[in-house]
Amino acid sequence: MERYSLCVNEREYEFLANANETLLFVLRERLDLTGAKCGCLTGDCGACTVLIDGEAKKACLIQIRNAVGHKITTIEGLSENGTLHPIQKAFIYCGAIQCGFCTPGMILSAKALLDKNLSPTESEIRDAISGNLCRCTGYERIVEAILLSSKMLRGEDCDV
Amino acid sequence: MVDEKDYLVANNLNEAKVLMHEHCGNIHVLAGGTDLMVALREGKRSGRDTTYLLDISNIQELKAIERKKVTISDEDCNTNEDYIRIGAMVTFDEAAHSGLLLKTAGALCEAAKSVGAQQIRNVATIGGNVCNAAVAADSLSALTILDAKVVLEDLRGERVLSIGEFITGPGKTAINEDELLTEIRFKPLEDYYSAFVKLGRRKALAISRMNVAAALAFEDEKITEARISPGCVFATPRRVQSAEKILIGESPSEELFMEAGEEVSKEMVRITGRRWSTDYKYPALSAVTFKALAIAYNQAKSDT
Numbered sequence: 216m217e218r219y220s221l222c223v224n225e226r227e228y229e230f231l232a233n234a235n236e237t238l239l240f241v242l243r244e245r246l247d248l249t250g251a252k253c254g255c256l257t258g259d260c261g262a263c264t265v266l267i268d269g270e271a272k273k274a275c276l277i278q279i280r281n282a283v284g285h286k287i288t289t290i291e292g293l294s295e296n297g298t299l300h301p302i303q304k305a306f307i308y309c310g311a312i313q314c315g316f317c318t319p320g321m322i323l324s325a326k327a328l329l330d331k332n333l334s335p336t337e338s339e340i341r342d343a344i345s346g347n348l349c350r351c352t353g354y355e356r357i358v359e360a361i362l363l364s365s366k367m368l369r370g371e372d373c374d375v
Numbered sequence: 376m377v378d379e380k381d382y383l384v385a386n387n388l389n390e391a392k393v394l395m396h397e398h399c400g401n402i403h404v405l406a407g408g409t410d411l412m413v414a415l416r417e418g419k420r421s422g423r424d425t426t427y428l429l430d431i432s433n434i435q436e437l438k439a440i441e442r443k444k445v446t447i448s449d450e451d452c453n454t455n456e457d458y459i460r461i462g463a464m465v466t467f468d469e470a471a472h473s474g475l476l477l478k479t480a481g482a483l484c485e486a487a488k489s490v491g492a493q494q495i496r497n498v499a500t501i502g503g504n505v506c507n508a509a510v511a512a513d514s515l516s517a518l519t520i521l522d523a524k525v526v527l528e529d530l531r532g533e534r535v536l537s538i539g540e541f542i543t544g545p546g547k548t549a550i551n552e553d554e555l556l557t558e559i560r561f562k563p564l565e566d567y568y569s570a571f572v573k574l575g576r577r578k579a580l581a582i583s584r585m586n587v588a589a590a591l592a593f594e595d596e597k598i599t600e601a602r603i604s605p606g607c608v609f610a611t612p613r614r615v616q617s618a619e620k621i622l623i624g625e626s627p628s629e630e631l632f633m634e635a636g637e638e639v640s641k642e643m644v645r646i647t648g649r650r651w652s653t654d655y656k657y658p659a660l661s662a663v664t665f666k667a668l669a670i671a672y673n674q675a676k677s678d679t
Contacts (some may be wrong), residue, residue, distance in 0.1 A: 219449070230554075234381075234382045235382075237412070256413075256416060257413045257416075258409055258412070258413060258494075258495060259580055261492070261494060264494055270468075270497045271493055271494045271497060272494050272498050273409075273494045273495070273498070275412070276407075276408055276409050276412045276413070276498060277412075278405070278406070278408065278412070278430070279383070280382060280384070280430065281408075281430065281432055294598050324471025324493065324494070327493070342493070344492055345492045345493070345580065346491065346493050346494045346495060346580060347492075348398075
Protein backbone atom coordinates (compact mmCIF):
# COMPACT_ATOMS: atom_id res chain seq x y z
CA MET A 216 0.00 0.00 0.00
CA GLU A 217 1.13 3.49 -0.78
CA ARG A 218 -0.13 6.86 0.38
CA TYR A 219 -1.92 8.91 -2.24
CA SER A 220 -3.61 12.26 -2.30
CA LEU A 221 -6.28 13.06 -4.80
CA CYS A 222 -8.35 16.15 -5.56
CA VAL A 223 -11.98 15.15 -5.96
CA ASN A 224 -14.75 17.72 -6.21
CA GLU A 225 -12.33 20.42 -5.05
CA ARG A 226 -11.50 18.56 -1.88
CA GLU A 227 -8.14 16.91 -1.14
CA TYR A 228 -8.39 13.29 -0.02
CA GLU A 229 -5.51 11.37 1.55
CA PHE A 230 -5.73 7.60 1.53
CA LEU A 231 -3.82 4.34 1.26
CA ALA A 232 -4.16 2.29 -1.90
CA ASN A 233 -2.38 -0.28 -3.98
CA ALA A 234 -0.75 0.93 -7.17
CA ASN A 235 -2.82 -1.48 -9.24
CA GLU A 236 -6.14 0.05 -8.21
CA THR A 237 -8.26 1.93 -10.68
CA LEU A 238 -9.69 5.38 -10.11
CA LEU A 239 -13.15 3.79 -10.00
CA PHE A 240 -12.14 1.38 -7.24
CA VAL A 241 -10.56 4.18 -5.21
CA LEU A 242 -13.57 6.47 -5.56
CA ARG A 243 -16.02 3.79 -4.51
CA GLU A 244 -14.07 1.71 -1.99
CA ARG A 245 -11.55 4.13 -0.49
CA LEU A 246 -13.39 7.46 -0.65
CA ASP A 247 -16.99 6.22 -0.37
CA LEU A 248 -17.99 8.21 -3.43
CA THR A 249 -20.31 5.68 -4.98
CA GLY A 250 -21.85 7.95 -7.61
CA ALA A 251 -19.61 6.53 -10.32
CA LYS A 252 -21.04 3.11 -11.01
CA CYS A 253 -19.25 -0.11 -11.71
CA GLY A 254 -20.93 -1.55 -14.79
CA CYS A 255 -18.86 -3.47 -17.30
CA LEU A 256 -15.25 -2.79 -16.23
CA THR A 257 -14.28 -2.97 -19.89
CA GLY A 258 -14.71 0.67 -20.87
CA ASP A 259 -17.93 0.06 -22.76
CA CYS A 260 -20.89 1.12 -20.63
CA GLY A 261 -19.87 4.57 -19.40
CA ALA A 262 -21.52 4.18 -15.99
CA CYS A 263 -18.18 5.04 -14.34
CA THR A 264 -17.70 8.26 -16.32
CA VAL A 265 -16.05 11.03 -14.31
CA LEU A 266 -14.48 14.32 -15.35
CA ILE A 267 -10.70 14.57 -15.23
CA ASP A 268 -9.64 18.18 -15.72
CA GLY A 269 -13.05 18.71 -17.28
CA GLU A 270 -12.80 15.86 -19.80
CA ALA A 271 -15.11 12.86 -19.58
CA LYS A 272 -13.16 9.67 -18.99
CA LYS A 273 -14.02 6.17 -17.85
CA ALA A 274 -12.75 5.67 -14.32
CA CYS A 275 -12.51 1.90 -14.74
CA LEU A 276 -9.73 2.38 -17.30
CA ILE A 277 -7.67 4.89 -15.30
CA GLN A 278 -4.86 3.80 -13.03
CA ILE A 279 -5.00 5.62 -9.72
CA ARG A 280 -1.54 7.07 -10.23
CA ASN A 281 -2.64 8.59 -13.54
CA ALA A 282 -5.40 10.43 -11.72
CA VAL A 283 -3.09 11.97 -9.11
CA GLY A 284 -2.40 15.65 -9.74
CA HIS A 285 -5.55 16.11 -11.77
CA LYS A 286 -8.93 17.56 -10.83
CA ILE A 287 -11.55 14.86 -10.59
CA THR A 288 -15.24 15.70 -10.68
CA THR A 289 -17.83 13.09 -9.79
CA ILE A 290 -21.61 13.40 -9.65
CA GLU A 291 -21.31 14.19 -5.92
CA GLY A 292 -19.55 17.43 -6.86
CA LEU A 293 -22.25 18.89 -9.07
CA SER A 294 -24.76 20.26 -6.61
CA GLU A 295 -23.94 23.41 -4.68
CA ASN A 296 -25.13 23.87 -1.09
CA GLY A 297 -27.90 21.38 -1.64
CA THR A 298 -29.08 22.93 -4.90
CA LEU A 299 -28.96 20.60 -7.85
CA HIS A 300 -27.00 21.49 -10.97
CA PRO A 301 -29.21 22.60 -13.91
CA ILE A 302 -28.42 19.36 -15.77
CA GLN A 303 -29.59 17.35 -12.76
CA LYS A 304 -32.76 19.43 -12.52
CA ALA A 305 -33.45 18.97 -16.24
CA PHE A 306 -33.00 15.19 -15.98
CA ILE A 307 -35.61 15.06 -13.23
CA TYR A 308 -37.95 17.48 -15.00
CA CYS A 309 -37.83 15.53 -18.29
CA GLY A 310 -38.15 12.10 -16.69
CA ALA A 311 -34.76 11.15 -18.13
CA ILE A 312 -34.06 8.78 -15.25
CA GLN A 313 -35.50 5.33 -14.86
CA CYS A 314 -33.33 2.84 -12.99
CA GLY A 315 -30.70 5.53 -12.54
CA PHE A 316 -27.62 3.40 -13.01
CA CYS A 317 -26.41 5.26 -16.10
CA THR A 318 -27.49 8.67 -14.82
CA PRO A 319 -24.31 9.90 -13.05
CA GLY A 320 -22.17 9.04 -16.09
CA MET A 321 -24.75 10.43 -18.47
CA ILE A 322 -24.92 13.74 -16.58
CA LEU A 323 -21.14 14.06 -16.44
CA SER A 324 -20.80 13.39 -20.18
CA ALA A 325 -23.44 16.07 -20.71
CA LYS A 326 -21.54 18.46 -18.44
CA ALA A 327 -18.27 17.89 -20.35
CA LEU A 328 -20.13 18.78 -23.54
CA LEU A 329 -21.96 21.81 -22.18
CA ASP A 330 -18.85 23.22 -20.51
CA LYS A 331 -17.34 23.49 -23.99
CA ASN A 332 -20.43 24.11 -26.06
CA LEU A 333 -23.44 25.85 -24.53
CA SER A 334 -25.57 25.47 -27.67
CA PRO A 335 -25.09 21.89 -28.84
CA THR A 336 -27.19 20.43 -31.64
CA GLU A 337 -29.12 17.24 -31.04
CA SER A 338 -26.54 15.31 -33.01
CA GLU A 339 -23.69 16.76 -30.94
CA ILE A 340 -25.56 15.70 -27.82
CA ARG A 341 -26.10 12.18 -29.12
CA ASP A 342 -22.42 11.97 -30.00
CA ALA A 343 -21.36 13.22 -26.56
CA ILE A 344 -23.40 10.54 -24.76
CA SER A 345 -22.68 7.76 -27.24
CA GLY A 346 -20.24 6.23 -24.76
CA ASN A 347 -22.94 5.99 -22.09
CA LEU A 348 -25.30 3.07 -22.39
CA CYS A 349 -28.84 3.30 -21.04
CA ARG A 350 -31.00 0.20 -21.18
CA CYS A 351 -34.19 1.82 -19.87
CA THR A 352 -35.04 5.11 -21.48
CA GLY A 353 -34.33 4.75 -25.18
CA TYR A 354 -32.31 7.96 -24.81
CA GLU A 355 -35.03 10.33 -26.07
CA ARG A 356 -35.73 11.97 -22.73
CA ILE A 357 -32.05 12.12 -21.92
CA VAL A 358 -31.42 14.08 -25.11
CA GLU A 359 -34.43 16.28 -24.28
CA ALA A 360 -33.04 16.89 -20.79
CA ILE A 361 -29.64 17.91 -22.08
CA LEU A 362 -31.23 20.28 -24.60
CA LEU A 363 -33.32 21.76 -21.81
CA SER A 364 -30.33 22.12 -19.51
CA SER A 365 -28.41 23.92 -22.25
CA LYS A 366 -31.23 26.45 -22.37
CA MET A 367 -31.19 26.78 -18.57
CA LEU A 368 -27.42 27.26 -18.59
CA ARG A 369 -27.74 29.94 -21.28
CA GLY A 370 -30.05 31.76 -18.87
CA GLU A 371 -33.21 31.31 -20.91
CA ASP A 372 -36.48 31.23 -19.03
CA CYS A 373 -37.39 27.55 -18.75
CA ASP A 374 -39.88 27.31 -15.90
CA VAL A 375 -38.15 24.32 -14.31
CA MET B 376 -8.47 -3.75 -9.60
CA VAL B 377 -6.09 -5.22 -12.10
CA ASP B 378 -3.24 -7.68 -11.93
CA GLU B 379 -0.51 -7.05 -9.39
CA LYS B 380 2.23 -5.20 -11.27
CA ASP B 381 5.12 -2.95 -10.49
CA TYR B 382 4.54 0.47 -11.94
CA LEU B 383 7.42 2.52 -13.18
CA VAL B 384 6.96 6.11 -14.26
CA ALA B 385 9.18 7.81 -16.82
CA ASN B 386 9.19 11.59 -16.74
CA ASN B 387 11.07 12.06 -19.98
CA LEU B 388 11.99 10.07 -23.02
CA ASN B 389 15.48 9.23 -21.88
CA GLU B 390 14.25 7.87 -18.55
CA ALA B 391 11.81 5.71 -20.47
CA LYS B 392 14.54 4.32 -22.71
CA VAL B 393 16.75 3.55 -19.72
CA LEU B 394 13.90 1.70 -17.96
CA MET B 395 13.02 -0.22 -21.12
CA HIS B 396 16.67 -1.23 -21.41
CA GLU B 397 17.05 -2.15 -17.73
CA HIS B 398 13.95 -4.34 -17.68
CA CYS B 399 14.20 -5.49 -21.29
CA GLY B 400 11.64 -8.19 -21.98
CA ASN B 401 10.04 -7.84 -18.57
CA ILE B 402 8.31 -4.50 -19.05
CA HIS B 403 5.19 -3.47 -20.92
CA VAL B 404 4.36 0.09 -21.94
CA LEU B 405 1.13 1.57 -20.62
CA ALA B 406 -0.08 4.26 -23.03
CA GLY B 407 -3.76 5.27 -22.77
CA GLY B 408 -4.61 1.91 -21.23
CA THR B 409 -8.03 1.52 -22.85
CA ASP B 410 -7.05 -1.93 -24.13
CA LEU B 411 -4.29 -2.86 -21.71
CA MET B 412 -6.32 -2.19 -18.55
CA VAL B 413 -9.04 -4.51 -19.78
CA ALA B 414 -6.51 -7.16 -20.80
CA LEU B 415 -4.79 -6.95 -17.40
CA ARG B 416 -8.08 -7.25 -15.57
CA GLU B 417 -8.91 -10.35 -17.56
CA GLY B 418 -5.52 -11.78 -16.68
CA LYS B 419 -4.23 -11.42 -20.23
CA ARG B 420 -1.13 -9.42 -20.66
CA SER B 421 -1.43 -8.75 -24.35
CA GLY B 422 0.77 -11.78 -24.89
CA ARG B 423 3.53 -10.54 -22.62
CA ASP B 424 4.17 -11.88 -19.20
CA THR B 425 5.95 -8.94 -17.64
CA THR B 426 6.63 -7.80 -14.09
CA TYR B 427 6.67 -4.09 -14.85
CA LEU B 428 4.37 -1.60 -16.46
CA LEU B 429 5.94 1.59 -17.77
CA ASP B 430 3.73 4.65 -17.48
CA ILE B 431 4.75 7.12 -20.18
CA SER B 432 1.90 9.58 -19.71
CA ASN B 433 4.16 12.26 -18.21
CA ILE B 434 6.46 12.44 -21.22
CA GLN B 435 5.73 15.79 -22.90
CA GLU B 436 7.82 14.98 -25.99
CA LEU B 437 5.29 12.33 -26.95
CA LYS B 438 2.25 14.61 -26.88
CA ALA B 439 2.80 17.02 -29.77
CA ILE B 440 1.37 17.23 -33.27
CA GLU B 441 3.70 19.39 -35.31
CA ARG B 442 5.08 20.18 -38.70
CA LYS B 443 8.78 19.52 -38.80
CA LYS B 444 11.69 19.36 -41.13
CA VAL B 445 13.04 15.87 -40.84
CA THR B 446 15.97 14.28 -42.55
CA ILE B 447 15.30 10.65 -43.19
CA SER B 448 18.21 8.51 -44.17
CA ASP B 449 16.17 5.63 -45.51
CA GLU B 450 17.24 4.16 -48.81
CA ASP B 451 14.14 5.38 -50.57
CA CYS B 452 13.85 8.64 -48.74
CA ASN B 453 16.90 10.78 -48.09
CA THR B 454 15.38 14.19 -48.11
CA ASN B 455 14.99 17.21 -45.95
CA GLU B 456 11.28 17.71 -46.29
CA ASP B 457 8.30 18.89 -44.39
CA TYR B 458 6.83 16.16 -42.27
CA ILE B 459 3.93 15.98 -39.93
CA ARG B 460 4.88 14.42 -36.67
CA ILE B 461 2.31 12.91 -34.29
CA GLY B 462 3.66 12.01 -30.87
CA ALA B 463 2.80 8.48 -29.81
CA MET B 464 0.82 9.71 -26.78
CA VAL B 465 -1.46 12.01 -28.77
CA THR B 466 -5.03 10.98 -27.98
CA PHE B 467 -7.66 10.31 -30.61
CA ASP B 468 -9.60 13.34 -29.43
CA GLU B 469 -6.56 15.55 -29.95
CA ALA B 470 -5.95 14.01 -33.38
CA ALA B 471 -9.60 14.40 -34.40
CA HIS B 472 -9.56 18.14 -33.65
CA SER B 473 -6.04 19.05 -34.70
CA GLY B 474 -6.15 21.91 -37.23
CA LEU B 475 -2.88 20.68 -38.71
CA LEU B 476 -4.20 17.17 -39.25
CA LEU B 477 -7.52 18.42 -40.62
CA LYS B 478 -5.53 20.22 -43.31
CA THR B 479 -3.04 17.49 -44.08
CA ALA B 480 -4.65 14.17 -43.17
CA GLY B 481 -8.43 14.45 -43.25
CA ALA B 482 -9.00 10.70 -43.33
CA LEU B 483 -6.97 10.26 -40.16
CA CYS B 484 -9.14 12.83 -38.35
CA GLU B 485 -12.25 10.99 -39.50
CA ALA B 486 -10.77 7.69 -38.34
CA ALA B 487 -9.87 9.26 -34.98
CA LYS B 488 -13.43 10.57 -34.59
CA SER B 489 -14.81 7.08 -35.19
CA VAL B 490 -12.86 5.47 -32.35
CA GLY B 491 -14.95 4.24 -29.39
CA ALA B 492 -16.78 7.13 -27.77
CA GLN B 493 -15.78 10.50 -26.33
CA GLN B 494 -14.49 9.08 -23.04
CA ILE B 495 -12.32 6.58 -24.93
CA ARG B 496 -11.04 9.17 -27.41
CA ASN B 497 -10.02 11.37 -24.48
CA VAL B 498 -7.68 8.64 -23.25
CA ALA B 499 -6.75 6.22 -26.05
CA THR B 500 -3.58 7.09 -27.95
CA ILE B 501 -2.59 6.73 -31.55
CA GLY B 502 0.71 5.10 -30.58
CA GLY B 503 -1.13 2.52 -28.50
CA ASN B 504 -3.51 1.77 -31.35
CA VAL B 505 -0.61 1.19 -33.76
CA CYS B 506 1.38 -0.93 -31.27
CA ASN B 507 -1.64 -3.12 -30.50
CA ALA B 508 -1.75 -3.82 -34.23
CA ALA B 509 -5.33 -5.06 -34.10
CA VAL B 510 -6.66 -5.98 -37.52
CA ALA B 511 -9.64 -3.74 -36.78
CA ALA B 512 -7.56 -0.78 -35.53
CA ASP B 513 -9.25 2.35 -36.83
CA SER B 514 -6.07 4.34 -37.38
CA LEU B 515 -4.21 1.85 -39.53
CA SER B 516 -5.94 2.21 -42.88
CA ALA B 517 -5.82 6.00 -42.59
CA LEU B 518 -2.12 5.87 -41.72
CA THR B 519 -1.54 3.49 -44.63
CA ILE B 520 -2.89 5.92 -47.23
CA LEU B 521 -0.61 8.55 -45.71
CA ASP B 522 2.34 6.19 -46.28
CA ALA B 523 3.07 6.90 -42.63
CA LYS B 524 6.20 5.76 -40.87
CA VAL B 525 6.73 4.91 -37.24
CA VAL B 526 9.79 5.96 -35.28
CA LEU B 527 11.13 3.41 -32.81
CA GLU B 528 13.69 4.52 -30.28
CA ASP B 529 15.96 2.79 -27.81
CA LEU B 530 19.19 3.76 -26.06
CA ARG B 531 21.22 3.03 -29.19
CA GLY B 532 19.25 5.28 -31.50
CA GLU B 533 16.17 5.20 -33.69
CA ARG B 534 14.69 3.16 -36.52
CA VAL B 535 12.10 4.32 -38.97
CA LEU B 536 9.73 1.72 -40.41
CA SER B 537 6.72 2.03 -42.67
CA ILE B 538 3.39 0.89 -41.24
CA GLY B 539 3.63 -2.12 -43.56
CA GLU B 540 7.04 -3.07 -42.20
CA PHE B 541 6.06 -2.39 -38.61
CA ILE B 542 2.93 -4.51 -38.51
CA THR B 543 3.90 -8.08 -39.23
CA GLY B 544 0.63 -9.87 -38.48
CA PRO B 545 -2.58 -9.60 -36.47
CA GLY B 546 -1.48 -8.18 -33.10
CA LYS B 547 2.18 -8.54 -34.07
CA THR B 548 4.76 -5.86 -34.71
CA ALA B 549 8.45 -5.58 -35.47
CA ILE B 550 9.13 -3.62 -32.26
CA ASN B 551 12.06 -4.86 -30.17
CA GLU B 552 11.57 -5.53 -26.49
CA ASP B 553 13.53 -2.46 -25.39
CA GLU B 554 12.13 -0.11 -28.02
CA LEU B 555 9.50 2.59 -27.66
CA LEU B 556 7.31 3.82 -30.47
CA THR B 557 7.80 7.57 -30.11
CA GLU B 558 6.17 9.12 -33.14
CA ILE B 559 4.30 8.62 -36.35
CA ARG B 560 5.34 10.78 -39.27
CA PHE B 561 4.13 11.33 -42.77
CA LYS B 562 4.38 13.75 -45.63
CA PRO B 563 1.37 16.06 -45.58
CA LEU B 564 -1.29 15.16 -48.13
CA GLU B 565 -2.02 18.77 -48.93
CA ASP B 566 -3.21 18.38 -52.52
CA TYR B 567 -5.29 15.33 -51.74
CA TYR B 568 -8.87 14.96 -50.63
CA SER B 569 -9.22 12.04 -48.28
CA ALA B 570 -12.01 10.18 -46.55
CA PHE B 571 -12.51 7.39 -44.06
CA VAL B 572 -15.65 5.27 -43.93
CA LYS B 573 -16.30 2.72 -41.24
CA LEU B 574 -18.81 -0.07 -41.09
CA GLY B 575 -19.61 -1.16 -37.55
CA ARG B 576 -22.50 -2.97 -35.90
CA ARG B 577 -23.62 0.27 -34.28
CA LYS B 578 -22.58 3.88 -34.54
CA ALA B 579 -20.71 4.36 -31.30
CA LEU B 580 -18.39 2.09 -29.37
CA ALA B 581 -18.21 -0.19 -32.36
CA ILE B 582 -15.18 -2.07 -33.45
CA SER B 583 -14.79 -1.72 -37.21
CA ARG B 584 -16.17 -4.69 -39.11
CA MET B 585 -14.58 -3.09 -42.09
CA ASN B 586 -13.30 0.34 -43.00
CA VAL B 587 -11.77 2.08 -45.97
CA ALA B 588 -9.48 5.08 -46.16
CA ALA B 589 -9.09 6.71 -49.54
CA ALA B 590 -7.32 9.76 -50.91
CA LEU B 591 -7.60 11.35 -54.33
CA ALA B 592 -5.77 14.19 -56.08
CA PHE B 593 -7.10 15.93 -59.18
CA GLU B 594 -5.86 18.05 -62.00
CA ASP B 595 -7.99 19.34 -64.86
CA GLU B 596 -10.94 17.16 -63.84
CA LYS B 597 -8.81 14.03 -63.95
CA ILE B 598 -7.64 11.88 -61.06
CA THR B 599 -3.86 12.19 -60.83
CA GLU B 600 -3.23 10.26 -57.63
CA ALA B 601 -5.23 7.66 -55.76
CA ARG B 602 -4.63 5.80 -52.56
CA ILE B 603 -6.97 3.18 -51.13
CA SER B 604 -6.47 1.12 -48.01
CA PRO B 605 -9.16 -1.15 -46.58
CA GLY B 606 -9.07 -1.99 -42.88
CA CYS B 607 -10.03 -5.29 -41.21
CA VAL B 608 -9.94 -7.35 -44.38
CA PHE B 609 -6.23 -8.17 -44.62
CA ALA B 610 -3.97 -9.58 -41.90
CA THR B 611 -1.72 -6.53 -42.23
CA PRO B 612 -2.52 -3.05 -43.52
CA ARG B 613 -1.82 -2.43 -47.18
CA ARG B 614 -2.92 -0.36 -50.14
CA VAL B 615 -4.74 -1.88 -53.09
CA GLN B 616 -2.70 -0.69 -56.02
CA SER B 617 -4.72 -2.56 -58.62
CA ALA B 618 -7.76 -0.49 -57.61
CA GLU B 619 -5.74 2.72 -57.46
CA LYS B 620 -4.55 2.13 -61.03
CA ILE B 621 -8.15 1.95 -62.25
CA LEU B 622 -8.66 5.51 -61.02
CA ILE B 623 -5.46 7.26 -62.07
CA GLY B 624 -5.72 9.27 -65.27
CA GLU B 625 -9.51 8.93 -65.43
CA SER B 626 -12.34 11.38 -64.97
CA PRO B 627 -14.19 10.76 -61.73
CA SER B 628 -17.61 9.15 -62.11
CA GLU B 629 -19.90 6.86 -60.16
CA GLU B 630 -19.15 3.99 -62.55
CA LEU B 631 -15.41 4.46 -62.11
CA PHE B 632 -15.68 4.50 -58.31
CA MET B 633 -17.85 1.38 -58.44
CA GLU B 634 -15.29 -0.36 -60.60
CA ALA B 635 -12.50 0.56 -58.17
CA GLY B 636 -14.65 -0.66 -55.26
CA GLU B 637 -15.23 -3.98 -57.00
CA GLU B 638 -11.50 -4.34 -57.56
CA VAL B 639 -10.82 -3.89 -53.84
CA SER B 640 -13.23 -6.75 -53.13
CA LYS B 641 -11.56 -8.90 -55.78
CA GLU B 642 -8.20 -8.21 -54.17
CA MET B 643 -9.62 -9.26 -50.80
CA VAL B 644 -10.70 -12.61 -52.24
CA ARG B 645 -7.38 -13.06 -54.06
CA ILE B 646 -5.45 -12.55 -50.81
CA THR B 647 -7.63 -14.11 -48.16
CA GLY B 648 -9.55 -16.64 -50.25
CA ARG B 649 -13.29 -17.22 -50.19
CA ARG B 650 -14.69 -17.59 -46.70
CA TRP B 651 -18.13 -18.07 -45.21
CA SER B 652 -18.35 -14.33 -44.78
CA THR B 653 -17.37 -13.47 -48.36
CA ASP B 654 -20.99 -13.29 -49.61
CA TYR B 655 -21.48 -10.40 -47.25
CA LYS B 656 -18.05 -8.83 -47.27
CA TYR B 657 -17.60 -8.70 -51.03
CA PRO B 658 -20.44 -6.30 -51.83
CA ALA B 659 -20.01 -4.48 -48.51
CA LEU B 660 -16.35 -3.73 -49.14
CA SER B 661 -17.11 -2.51 -52.67
CA ALA B 662 -19.80 -0.23 -51.29
CA VAL B 663 -17.65 1.15 -48.45
CA THR B 664 -14.83 1.84 -50.93
CA PHE B 665 -17.27 3.54 -53.29
CA LYS B 666 -18.54 5.70 -50.46
CA ALA B 667 -15.03 6.73 -49.38
CA LEU B 668 -14.09 7.68 -52.95
CA ALA B 669 -17.35 9.58 -53.42
CA ILE B 670 -16.81 11.53 -50.19
CA ALA B 671 -13.27 12.44 -51.22
CA TYR B 672 -14.49 13.56 -54.64
CA ASN B 673 -17.32 15.61 -53.16
CA GLN B 674 -14.82 17.46 -51.00
CA ALA B 675 -12.86 18.32 -54.12
CA LYS B 676 -16.01 19.53 -55.88
CA SER B 677 -17.09 21.72 -52.99
CA ASP B 678 -13.57 23.12 -52.78
CA THR B 679 -13.50 24.44 -56.35
